[in-house]
Each structure stands twice: as structure tokens, then as C-alpha cells.
Amino acid sequence: MLKATLRSFLAHKGRLALSALAVILSVAFVAGSLIFSDTVTRTFDRLFASTAADVTVQPEQDLRSTRLSGSVQTLPAALRDRVAKVDGVAAARAEVSVQNAVVVDRHHRSVGPTTGAPTLTMAWYVTHRSPVKLTSGHAPHGAGEVLLDADTAGRRGVRIGDTLTVQAQPGTLRVRVVGIATFTTTNPGAALVFLDPAVAGRELLGSSAKATSISVDAAAGVSDAELKHRIGAAIGSGAYDLKTAGERAKSAAAGLGRFLDVIKYVMLGFAGVALLVGVFLIVNTFTMLIAQRTRELGLLRALGADRRQVRRSVLTEAFLLGLAGSTLGLAAGTGLAFGLVRLLSTFGMNLKATEMVIGWATPVTAYAVGLGVTFVAAYLPARRAAAVSPMAALADAEVAGSGKPLTVRAITGAVIGTAGAAALAGCAAATSTGRAASLLGAGVVLTLIATVVAGPLLVRPVIRVLGGAFPALFGPVGRMSQRNALRNPRRTGATAAALMVGLALVGGMSVASASMSASFDRQIDENLGADFIVQNANFTPFTRQVKDGVARTRGVGLVVAQRLTPVAVRLPDGDRVRTTAAAYGAGLDDVVHITYVQGGSPAALADGRVAVDADFARDHGLRVGSVLPVEFPGGRHTGLTVSALTDQDVAEGFGTEGGLYFGLATLAKYAPDAQDSALYVNAAPGTGPADLRPRLERALEPYPQVQVRDQADYKELVHSQIAVLLYLVYALLGLAIVIAVLGVVNTLALSVVERTREIGLLRAIGLGRRQLRRMIRLESVVIAVFGAVLGLGLGLVWGVCMQRVLALRGLTALAIPWGTIVAVVIGSAVVGVVAALLPALRASRMNVLAAIAHE
Template identity: 85%
Template structure:
């Protein structure tokens, strides 16, 4: 277990230090498998030190009953480790995905705060393009000031190093600086949106030998080809995020030349001077009532949209957790039932010298709780390490914020204790109903 664990730790360390996404993801997968195997193999060795710590307060809180419950959990470390393994695996997965999802949400929140400067964004619910009629009605809405249209298109860019990069590029109308906070390493929005020009992320450009003034062959849908000059280099720290590799964008004039029948993907709207944004939102919603496919969103709405999409993935993980909990409960019930059978005579003697039925049930419940919490602690510790490494992989794609969902972690530990109590109900009831004399005579 130590050898496999050391190899897994080395793989996770390599993942955290990697500079390429594919390499980091491969090392992450290898590290997850190896550390999981190592923890399962070495679990029985971890039972004694961890349970001594987890059950340290039992003697003070519950007296001799608490002391016996702690020591009963230590009697068979291999069985205790195997029992806790099912819960550990499920909670390790939940812990890792919770850290990853919280980090994604925090990164998107930071990115939205840093880049979105418009009061409102008009966009379809599923991000599909919409007709130009919507843009005309938005611009004619009373109180609407600057309206900047965005159009997205797939393109293929031939780079100087020979790579043919397929990505999604954006076209923007005039006034981009008033609705978005862009940081430029070279040039500016005026140069980037000029006819025949484009902008690209500075880091991506450097990696592929692109400089300001480089002319790049660009292929648009339908086989239309153009040669566009790199007029600006941006520093947005999100060059490779989710299909927008390279951070390529240009002016709507350039895009319309090669895609004359394109549709808008979003409209960025600022309130006119003297107009209350809340009033403008009501007017925009009235204007767009005949077009239910589009919605008006502000920064808070955008963040909530991102969070809800990430929550879909997290809910799948929670479903797996539910299955793991069912398996873990059955495992704990089985372990405690076997333990009660093996200790039949001991239980009879304890009852004979004065241990009450309620005290016996409490002893078995506490034993179950400490086993369940043991599995939760191991699983969450493993999951936190996995989650941090997942975040390092996401950081290579521009999602640089690390967030630890402490509330979720505390809730999972408390929930594990509840699982332990539930799992002990039947074994504890069976033990408390034993005939004392028959139990003492049991061989």
C-alpha cells in the first residue's frame, strides 16, 4: 500500500506541476487510481490511529460504554477497513467533484466580474443564435443606450508553427470597450475590430509563433477563406476555455464579409444616461415578450446560470453517493451483525454484570458511528487532494480560482454519523433482545 501510495502521490504531484492539459489529465487519472487502491489496501493499518482519534471523546462523553464501543471498532481492523471502504470510495468521489465544481463556479464568477461590463445581456436560453429583428427591437427600446452585437462562428486558423487550429471565434460591433473589460498586451479594441484584422490571446500567440502584424489564413464555414492581420493581443487568462481556443475575435464588418447571413449570439446592452437599469430591464422584457426564446440577464443572472449548469453535473455525483451510501449501510449492518453473533457470550456477561439494554444499544450505535465517520474522513481527505489536483487541470484551461466547499464537507461528515446510527438500528435491537442466560451459555 505504501509503495502504490507513493506512486500515486508522485503522479498527483506531477499533475499539479504539469503545464499541458493532456499530460495533467493523464497524470490525474493515474494518481486517482493509485491513491484509491493504496488507501483501500492500507485501510486496515489506518484503523487504529484514526479511530483512536475519532473516538477519543467517547469515554468522557459516554463513560465505559463509549470506551467499549471504541475498542470494539479496533478489534478487527481488517473488517473495519473493509466495511468503511464502500463509503470511503463514494465520499472521495463526492469530495473531489465538490472541490472541482466549487472552483469552476468561483472561476466563472471571477471571470464574469472581470470581463462583463454591460448592464444586461440578451441571449437565448440554450445559447442558440437569433434573428436580427431582436437586435433592432432592443435598440429601439426606450432607455436603451449602447447595444453591441456578438456573433459566434467556427473557424480554422492556420498558425505559423504549422498547426491548423479549429476554434470558435467571436465578432463584435463597435463600442466593445463600453460593455466588456478587456486587457490588452498589444494594441486595442479599435485595431482588433478594424476591417481585415483580428485579436488573439497573447500567451496562445506566443506559444504558436504569432506576433502583432502576423497575417493568418482563416477558413470560415462554407469554405470561405480570408487572410486576417493580427492587430491586437489580449491578456484575458482564459485563452483555451471550452471551445474558444486562442481567444480569437474580430469586428462584425469582417465577419459579415465572409458570413453575410449570420445571426446574433448575444446583445450587450447599456442603459442610456439618466435611465435606471431596473426600469430598462422591465422595458426590455416587455419588448422581448414576443420572443420567448431569449432572456435578459445581468451579472447575477449569468452567475446563477453557470452555477445551475455545474449543479447538473454535481447532482449526478450525488446520485452515485446515494448508491454508495446504500452499499455502505448494508456493509455496516453486516459487519455489526457478525460482530454481535461473535460476541454473544460477551454480551450476555455484560448484561449479567449490569449493562442495561439501552446502554448496549448505545454501545453498538457508537461503534457503527465511528466506523462510518472513519470511512468519511478517509474518503474526504482523499477527495480533497483529488479536487485540488482537478483544479490545477482546470487552471490550465483558464479556471484559476480554488474554492473548498467547507459547508458540504461538514454536512457529509455529519451525514456519515447519521448513516452509522441508521445502520446500527437492527443489530443493536437484536443484541438488546438476547436472553441473558442463553447468551452466557452460548459457545
């Protein structure tokens, strides 16, 4: 049996190649993601381990404020002297390092990275742990000199002697580049700008008495953990955040892990699609191969092979297919990881491709995925093969199952589909986002399974409609193509299911993204009253000099600044909720249209007052006049009086909850270092927006981090953010289509082999080569369009339910992109034509007499 199995596998290796390709793609994405993440993690572990101080003292980090507010949490620089006196401390340094400064060249272009990595502006210290070393020029002295890292200098064309401008929170500083420092470790992609330690605190933090951290080196024989304990006892560990080198490396690795997770999950998403679609392809391949080997299997049974041996023979073929596919997929995954590493290098993250990490878990996972998917997909065909009776050796029969009633499928599909429909209905009726999302996930999975199970039941009614015009348009050839698609509903359903999965995904996400865009457009039209918004591209804060530049511009009337800050509020019901609050200047109602349930903007912006979303207030027992305990970054506490209730969250999109906003005067008391995140600008009377815009753009040329946008630009920005998600979905769709095309090609190719005698007879009675090719193309088209109709129909239902979840977050508009849906249906027909090219060509080249004599 083993020898027969090996011969059978080698005899059909060409027909199994397309199925192997599906395994290769899925394994490649899984292995590539693991190798890439392991390589990056190992590289950065080395970086963190080699550069982290033995103990680092930082401000308490309960409310992190840098990203949204732009403020920097600090500690007293004099704390360094107290730490230095602790027994076991060999050296202590007061560090100054910020990420909220912008550095521009004389052409007003940012010298920072364009990849999202930060620009780190810091004090210049040279220790054995420094990630860079001075390679040309000299160290900075005084307020007018800086060092720049070599990668940034080379990327931006900056040389020693060039003049730069540092826009920091305290003010603007013009500096001259006096030296270049080269990385001695992996460059994580950041831009590094170094100032003289004597002036760094004053220029970056506003005071030489402030520092961002204290770095401590342990004396010989003192462990990091012991030194941390001693320092905590000396300065009070509750007031500061103390971390050993290992803890800091672990914390940094956790942050890196969140970045890597994005890449990993994207690649695993591709792998999942490849696996899911590949299962249908492998099932179809083995089912048809077994059907064509009915006589061979029957002869084996007649010669004494039992059912277990036949089943084991088919599963062995699946094992060989999975083994070959997994091996090639692992190699392809290594190449994919290499390409990702090289891609990061082009963005400034200089990883060494020669140090790629392939841990033991990677090949184990790769072979588990490849072998697992082929075993799962081949199990049912193997069972059917084992059911072949010895009498089949004497008859021209197919494997049992192709003509069996679909009663079991109908009942199973109906039960699962009913449960899925109930879950989706519950999602549409839910009133909480969490419950709606959970029901949506369950409904999507159940309805997808139900459609796959019941797909063959839909073949005859749907394809009769889709191919109804074929007889009139193409005559007997059209009628035969339609009947061929109807001949085996199970096979047609499985082939179409591969395409259906991808199109259901793209249909649902297209509806969701179109609804999000329409909802944001409606919100912008209804809520935004300003002529222009000055804002950073990634919504991060900017220095206050920007507001000064805007205010000095001729023709500017009202300027209202928005600042964001993380806060923690203690609610009457005892909950402590961390959220983001917004602060505004006077004139808010002239630039943002807010609907008030009680109170109004003047009351909310008064010192010591706060506005709250009405739903949030109702849920937590707040009303106008309630005192809301609020904690700001740095441990500052106060009680703010609720003076207005609104029906919307004015800072929605920044992780807010409760719609809290108050005046700039209140924020200045408790978070004085917060920076502007947006400026709402109205033109002065007598000045039109068209005249004001070019003036604003000229005034803001020295500040490349911000852009001037009107309502149309703001909508375009939102659309571009949503499009990123949609592009990912389209990429997944592309992969699904590639594998689905392989599935259709495989099915048609095997079907041509199965119908060799039939094709020979048709040719003998007058069917031309061109007519034969047309018949196979039409069969392919109707199968592809059938898959598209099922997928898009399912996707539309999912998309509508997704929109109901979004509606609970305020995105109430429902939009269906009919243009995209029509384009996808037309594209599916094209996919069908392309998939049929090779099988049709092969069929048309058959020798007529040989085909008639085919067994």
C-alpha cells in the same frame, strides 16, 4: 462437499442477502443501460431506414456552423434539375429544412419542445418515406399557412385555425394552422412545422433559389451505391456531400449514439460505484462468515477435505450468490430500462415499451459482471478458509489473518501511495492540460488503492482520536464501543472503505465545482462590463429581430452584438486548427473588459483585422502584423491581419482555441448568415439599470427563446450549469451510501452473531438493553465517521489537484466548501446510527442464558 456447501449456503442465505443486493444493483444498472440503448438504437435504426432517401445531396460539411452561428449551409435549388437528369434517378426533390427558426403562439410562448429536441421547420412533401401523414385539415398553400405535427399540437394546445409566428433568419412570418400531421413512425421528440414548398425557401432561407438538400429516389434495379457514384460524377462529388440511405442512417445513428452515451455512461457510473462498494461488502461478509465457521471448516479438514475442496466450497457459495444476484439484477435492469423508456415518452419521445430489445450480449454481460465481482471479492476469503488447519476443530480459533501483522499492507500501501502522491504532485506542477489530466487520473487511482490497502493501519490512531471522548461522555459503554471498533482493524477498514469511496468522490467534485463557480464569478466580475446580457438559455443563436427589439427600447444606450462562427486557421508552423471565432460590433471595450498585450479593440474590429490570444500567438509564431489564413463555412478563404494580442479568450466556453475575434463587418463578408449569440446592453445616460430591465423584458416578450440577465443572473446561470454535474455526483454518493449502509449493517449483524457469548456475559453482569444498543450504535458511528474522514481527506487532495488542472484553462480560483464537508461528516454519523438500528435491536433481544451457552 457439494452437499455440505449447498447446506451451508442455505443456512446463511439471510446473512448473504445484503451482499446479494449490492450485486443486484450493479447488474441492474449495467443491464438497464444496455437494454435501454439497444432499444432506442433499434427503434431509430428503423426510423432512419424507413425515412432516408436512397441518396441525399447536401452541402459540403467540413465546417459545421448551424449550432453556434445559427447559419444554414445551403446549395442551389436548381441543382435538383441536374440531379434529376442523371441516369437511374426516379425522382429528385429540393428539400428545405432548418432548425434555427422559432415558432411562438399568440401568447408569445414557444410551441417547440422543452427537452432540448429541435423545432424543425420545413417544406411539406408527401412521399412513401414521409414520417408523418396528414390526418386533419389540408396541406399548406401560400406563405400564410402551416401544418403542425399532432404531438406538438396536443402538447401546446394548438388547434386548426390558430395563429402562430415563425421567427426565421430572413424575418418574421405570421401563419395560420391549416392542418395536423400524425407520426407514422417513432416520434423522436422534435416539433415539426411544415410550409408550402413554393414559399419555404424564401421564408426560411431568404431565397427560393436555395435548398438545404436534394433527396433522390433510385429507379428500379439501381443500387444506392451505384446511384451515388453516378450523381457524384455528374455534379462533382467534391463540392457536395453525398450519402446513401445506409450511410445517412449510420451518420444519424452516430449522432444518436452520442446522446445515448451520456445516459449509458451515467448508468455505468452508478454500476461502477455499486460494484466497487459491493466488493468491500462481499469481502467483509465472506471473511466474517468464514471466521464464524472456523470449527466447521476445521472438522471438514479433519474428516479428509483438502485445502482445494475447502476453497472450492467457498467459491461455490460465491458462485451461487453471484448467480442469484445476477438473475435478479437482470430482471431489475429490464424494469429499469422499461422505466427509462416510459420516462422518454413523457418528454415526447414516443418509444414502445413492448418492443424492448434484449440482445444476447445483455445477459452475458450481466452474468459476467455479477459472477465476476463475487468471485473476485470471495477469492481472498476462500484462500484464508483453505488455510484453516484440522486442529482448529478442537480449538475456538478464528481464521488466520485477523491477528496477523500488517507489515505487508504497510509496505504495499506506502509504495502505491508514494507513486500516487508523486503523480498528484506532477499534476499540480504540470503546464499542459493533457499531461495534468493524465497525471491526475493516475494519482486518483493509485491513492485510492493505497488508502484502501493501508486503511487498517489508520484504524487505531484515527479511531482513538474520533472515539476519544466516548469514555467521558458515555462511560464504560463508550469505552467498549471504541475497543470493539479497534478489535479487528482489517474488518473496520474494509467496512469504512465502502463509505470512503463515495465520500472521496463527492469531496473531490465538491472542491472542483466550488472552484469552478468561484473562478467564473471572478471572471464575470473582472471581464463583464455590460449592464445586461440578452442571451438564449442554452447559448444557441437567435434571430436578428431580437436586436432590433432591444435597440428600439426606450432607455437603451449601447448595444454590442456577439456572433460566433466555426473557422479553420492555417498557422505558420503548418498546422490547420479548427476553432470558434467571435465577432463583435463597435463599443466592445465598454461592455467587456479585455486586457491587451498589444493593440486594442478598434484595430481588431477593423475590416480584415483579427485579434489573437497572446499565448496562442507565441506558441504558433504569430505577432502583430502577421497575416493569418482563415477558412469560413462554405469554403470561403481570406487572410486576416493580426492587429491585437489579448491575454484572455473573449469567447471562452464555446470550444474556442486561440481567442480569435474580429469585427462584424469582416464576418458579414464571409459568413453573412451568422446570427447573434448574445447582446451586450448598456443603459443610456439618465436611465438606471433597474428602470431599463422591465422595459427590455416587455420588449422581448415576443421572443421567448431569449432572456435578459444582469451579472448576478449570469452567475446564477453558470452555477446552475455546474450544479448539474454536482447533482450527478450527489446521486452517485447516495447510491454509495445506500450500499455502505448495507455494509455496516451486514458487518454489525455478523459481528453481533460472532460476539453472542460475549454479549450474553455482558448482559449477565449488568449491562442493560439500552446500554447494549448504545454500545453498538456508537461502534457504528465511529466506523462511519472514520470512513468519512478518510474519504473527505482524500477527496480534498483530489479536489485541489483538479483545481490545478482547471487553472490551466483559466479557472484559477480555489474554493473549498467547508459547509458541505461539515454536513457530510455529520451525515456520516447519522448514517452510522441508522445502520446500527437493526443489529442493535437484535442484540438487545437475545436471551441471556442462550447467548452464554452459544458455541
